[in-house]
Amino acid sequence: MAQNDLHDIARALVADGKGILAADESDGTIKKRFDTIGIESIEDNRRAYRDMLFTTPGAEEYISGVILFDETIRQSALDGTPFPKLLESKGIIPGIKVDQGARPLALADGETITEGLDGLRGRLEEYYALGARFAKWRATYSITDELPSQYCIWTNAHALARYAALCQEAGIVPIVEPEILQDGTHTIERSYHVACKVLEALYTELFDQRVDVEGTLLKPNMVLSGYDASNRAGVDEVAEWTLKCFYKHVPAAVPGIVFLSGGQSDEDSTAHLNAMNAKGPHPWEISFSYGRALQTPALNAWAGKPDQVEAGQRAFYHRAKLNSAARSGLYAPEMERETASV
Numbered sequence: 001m002a003q004n005d006l007h008d009i010a011r012a013l014v015a016d017g018k019g020i021l022a023a024d025e026s027d028g029t030i031k032k033r034f035d036t037i038g039i040e041s042i043e044d045n046r047r048a049y050r051d052m053l054f055t056t057p058g059a060e061e062y063i064s065g066v067i068l069f070d071e072t073i074r075q076s077a078l079d080g081t082p083f084p085k086l087l088e089s090k091g092i093i094p095g096i097k098v099d100q101g102a103r104p105l106a107l108a109d110g111e112t113i114t115e116g117l118d119g120l121r122g123r124l125e126e127y128y129a130l131g132a133r134f135a136k137w138r139a140t141y142s143i144t145d146e147l148p149s150q151y152c153i154w155t156n157a158h159a160l161a162r163y164a165a166l167c168q169e170a171g172i173v174p175i176v177e178p179e180i181l182q183d184g185t186h187t188i189e190r191s192y193h194v195a196c197k198v199l200e201a202l203y204t205e206l207f208d209q210r211v212d213v214e215g216t217l218l219k220p221n222m223v224l225s226g227y228d229a230s231n232r233a234g235v236d237e238v239a240e241w242t243l244k245c246f247y248k249h250v251p252a253a254v255p256g257i258v259f260l261s262g263g264q265s266d267e268d269s270t271a272h273l274n275a276m277n278a279k280g281p282h283p284w285e286i287s288f289s290y291g292r293a294l295q296t297p298a299l300n301a302w303a304g305k306p307d308q309v310e311a312g313q314r315a316f317y318h319r320a321k322l323n324s325a326a327r328s329g330l331y332a333p334e335m336e337r338e339t340a341s342v
């Protein structure tokens with residue numbers, strides 16, 4: 001694999017007006033999502049749901065890549081086409097979640113380390129053969145007055161870099177996802193401070209482990225006030241603190257920053273992305289890799305009913321379109337009211 005291929009894939013994932021759909025919910029997470037609409041998390045339902053999203057007419061106008069879960073990359077669409085082939089045929093790049101989840105970090109109360117490095121080289125080879133051209137690894141950190149510890153920050157940075165190096169060796173673009181959870185009452189300044197520390201460690205490890213950052217993407221949280229904080233920062237402040245942090249800590253060689261939504265409302269996720277892009281141009285593309293913020297309205301409109309597939313697709317298309325507009329600072333809240341049409 002020539003290095004430039006990695007650069008090309010990374011750049012294609014953040015092509016103008018496009019972003020990533022994170023549809024890589026693990027079995028536990030998809031069950032939680034299905035519980036909200038009262039359907040059972042069985043393989044057929046999971047397949048039907050992903051089929052509804054991936055066959056949305058025109059989704060490829062706004063979606064550059066889709067992150068799949070292990071089960072999904074091996075499944076076929078309802079018409080029998082393997083999901084990775086179906087996505088490729090629409091010009092959408094298939095990706096794969098390769099971490100095996102966050103587990104308690106030894107001797108560190110309340111903190112986690114992400115597992116999945118053992119055997120990863122072999123799994124990446126298999127995923128490449130199945131069509132994956134990019135991957136995702138998510139580390140999580142909590143904010144309290146004392147946390148995250150330096151121990152948690154550096155062990156997760158080390159693991160993220162080991163994963164990234166293995167991906168590049170396999171010809172797969174690594175998305176590095178250090179997610180600082182925004183639960184709690186912390187101020188936006190505290191969120192900023194923690195994000196700076198986490199990114200400083202991450203890029204130190206990536207460079208130490210010889211990762212070519214031009215063939216990677218960063219998938220971070222936005223810098224927010226804690227979800228339970230009083231006087232939460234507004235849209236403009238969020239954009240300013242988030243950009244300030246990235247200008248200090250993300251190398252300009254990184255082609256794109258693709259945000260996770262992290263439990264923000266759909267509208268907030270889009271408005272924050274828009275505000276950041278309205279302050280551009282920036283050294284990197286600023287885009288999205290949303291799970292909930294792209295899927296929630298679609299999940300609700302579909303509700304597990306075959307005769308509501310089109311309604312689900314309309315909702316997904318509409319959300320993708322609004323986030324695409326936010327890629328260039330052209331989103332306005334009034335657009336929320338436009339009729340969603342496929």
Ligand code: 13P
Pocket residue numbers: 022138177260261262263289290291292293
């Ligand atoms: P959310 O946008 O729902 O946070 O999901 C993105 C993701 O991939 C989390 O790992």
